[in-house]
Amino acid sequence: MQNATKLGVLGTSVVGRTLAAKLAELRHSVMVGTRDPAVTLARPNADSFGNPPFKVWREQHPGIEVGTFSQAAAYGEMVVNATSGMSSLDALSSAGHDKLAGKILIDVANPLDFSRGMPPNLSVCNTDSLGEQIQRAFPKTSVVKTLNTVNASLMVAPKQLADGAHTMFMCGNDAASKAKVAALLESFGWQDVVDLGDITSARGTEMMLPVWLRAWGALQTPNFSFKLVR
């Protein structure tokens, strides 16, 4: 995007942190939202992936504000759902329908169900998707699904692979919203953004997770992306 925008980023895992840091680096104003900021900031330990406690990250990014889900949603002219897929609907409800109404919600979550072991299955797929569930639950919000087919590092720095010669998918019901999100993606370095169509296309991109997880095992790195060669 050409102009600085206020963004609310919901979620404090590595995905939320990475997106928030990149947006701030691009001179946008950012508030990260979490269920209970005091609890999140009090956590003393690294997460299960070895990422430092949120309070350490927060000290390293003093320009980024921290609030509740509701505060971050209210703050953002545009909002990013970077919560875990299984809790996204709950987190967004906590953010509030009124705070999200009339805004673009960039949904990067995947409905991965880890409760039955590894690799996770999808909690919804084939005839429905998390993207659609969110769009149905928040009809006054314009949901654009994207970035869910790469890891956090690649989301904001696609040029680290093949100088950016790979593809990011995007879907959503509103063309103007998708144009804005495509501009944001391009500001991250994405050069080949493919609009798959309406939000039902989220079935397609969320259903890439099983092959993504297997490819991670086969390649022994999560740092890969799909290029649509045509």
Added chain:
Amino acid sequence: MQNATKLGVLGTSVVGRTLAAKLAELRHSVMVGTRDPAVTLARPNADSFGNPPFKVWREQHPGIEVGTFSQAAAYGEMVVNATSGMSSLDALSSAGHDKLAGKILIDVANPLDFSRGMPPNLSVCNTDSLGEQIQRAFPKTSVVKTLNTVNASLMVAPKQLADGAHTMFMCGNDAASKAKVAALLESFGWQDVVDLGDITSARGTEMMLPVWLRAWGALQTPNFSFKLVR
């Protein structure tokens, strides 16, 4: 593969025809299998995609034999399942467990259910796959899933796109079977064959069909392939 092999190709749609023709061109001996050869050869009309009647194709490929599913399965040292996914288990049962025992079955089918309109959903996914269903039903056969993420034309001629710089996935329980199938894929021109693991990985590649179908709409061509950029 270095040496000429006898192959049975089950299915007479464009996928079966294209694979059979390429295998014959590569000097393998091929028998195409269909439920009832007399019925298939008697069909006077083009199929719904505009492909000519099977009898026309058969006259153009006099070196390729035609038989029942059972005859083609018995004929092949290696067998290809190119039947439609929804009827694959039935077709393979008709071919016969004894005819398939001890052999590699290359499964290229997708469990697309067109009964509820377009785009089709998958009849099985997420916690199971067609590849797994076939492997369970034919435990004496070594099922290798591959080629199901591109159209028939690209299956046998990957170099028509980006000089072949894109990826074919493969999965199956037996490493020796996968090595043989990889050699066959390389003889078609595939340069980047990624072994995703055991046959449960077929969930991943079959679940790429929804995004494949949406990308077909977005790109306005089915002539595309996924490259795993890393």
